[in-house]
Amino acid sequence: MKKVLVAYHSVAGHTEKMAEYIAEGVRFSGNEAVVKKVTDIKSENDIKGYDGYIFGCPTYHRDMTNPMKTFLFLAKKANLEGKLAGAFGSYTHSGDAPGLVLDTMEYVLKMKPFHLSSFRLLEDEVDTPVGMRACQQYGRAFGEILNEI
Numbered sequence: 001m002k003k004v005l006v007a008y009h010s011v012a013g014h015t016e017k018m019a020e021y022i023a024e025g026v027r028f029s030g031n032e033a034v035v036k037k038v039t040d041i042k043s044e045n046d047i048k049g050y051d052g053y054i055f056g057c058p059t060y061h062r063d064m065t066n067p068m069k070t071f072l073f074l075a076k077k078a079n080l081e082g083k084l085a086g087a088f089g090s091y092t093h094s095g096d097a098p099g100l101v102l103d104t105m106e107y108v109l110k111m112k113p114f115h116l117s118s119f120r121l122l123e124d125e126v127d128t129p130v131g132m133r134a135c136q137q138y139g140r141a142f143g144e145i146l147n148e149i
Contacts, residue, residue: 002146003032003049006139007041008056009067014090014123015058018135022054022088022119025139031146033139038071044078052146054086054139055105059097059120064089068097072104084149085111086142087118088135095120114142 006023010016016037023033034050041047055075057068087102089095098118105111119138125131 002051004052005050006035006054009038014126015056019056021135022139025136026143028140029143031143047078052084056088057097058089059091062094062096064097081110083111086114090123
């Protein structure tokens with residue numbers, strides 16, 4: 001069994017729900033998932049020791065939120081090079097943040113991006129059966145790839 005950190009920032013609660021559903025999907029793959037708010041992670045030692053990482057952030061003004069930016073600077077200190085990376089987030093109109101987060105994970109943190117790329121979901125769809133299943137499928141697929149590594 002491998003261990004995945006699902007770290008997220010959420011303002012209205014939609015990305016938080018996505019984090020929980022994605023973690024369920026990781027567990028469906030037979031792996032352990034730990035869900036944490038990025039604001040609760042205080043040092044790089046809180047990030048180390050996982051086999052895979054999925055970071056979540058909603059899109060605000062076509063960008064990621066400031067708490068996620070601060071967290072990514074902290075994650076750089078954790079030396080996550082080569083670790084499997086995924087990203088997700090909710091949005092209302094542009095949905096740019098998950099892609100920006102995954103780009104940072106790949107190009108700045110030197111992590112290995114998950115083949116499904118980043119995952120985004122309209123805020124209105126998060127609490128629907130379709131939205132919940134989509135999140136779970138993303139987490140499960142991430143966990144299945146992690147099992148093959």
